[in-house]
Amino acid sequence: MDETDILLTVAEIGVALAGFASLAAILGRRYKDTDPLVNAIRLRGLLDAGLSTMLLALIGVLMLQIGGSSLWVWRAAGIAGLIFVSTIGTAAFRREKLRRHLPGFRKHVSKIMFFLVASAFAGFAVISAGFAGDYGFQIFLGALCLLLIICCTMFVLVIASLMSSAQDVDIESGGQR
DSSP, rough: OOOHHHHHHHHHHHHHHHHHHHHHHHOOOOOOOSSHHHHHHHHHHHHHHHHHHHHHHHHHHHHHHHOOOHHHHHHHHHHHHHHHHHHHHHHHHHHHHHHTTTTTTTTHHHHHHHHHHHHHHHHHHHHHHHHHHGGGGHHHHHHHHHHHHHHHHHHHHHHHHHHOOGGSSSSGGTTTT
């Protein structure tokens, strides 16, 4: 696979995770121990990360199509990555304050997410500064993979908190809680 095919695949995965989680949020039920605001914030984070991953991958494809030196292509894509990840990190930090004391909030998962965002930021910073050399694509792809790991983790958290087993549903209330 060439670089364009790999980036298009990453874009498809990012948008698929965001889309499936949105569908699950519409159709699913929630566990009693998770506040709806926590789920809403998780879904927002998943949508932000998934759609940003898709856009960054497509920016990489666009830069490859424009042409130019490999260093310039990945440097420009890295700058876009810095902007996107800075926005994601800032928004996540603000949402963290909102949900910190709500039922269903997991502090250790939040710390891992911030570490992953910081790692992706560092990868994009290395590329943007021109330190990546011939490894610009590999580092860019690695940073995108970190964003996909964030998406997958948020996807699992959203799905796990929305889906309930049949024994949790109260039959007398018509399936409502």
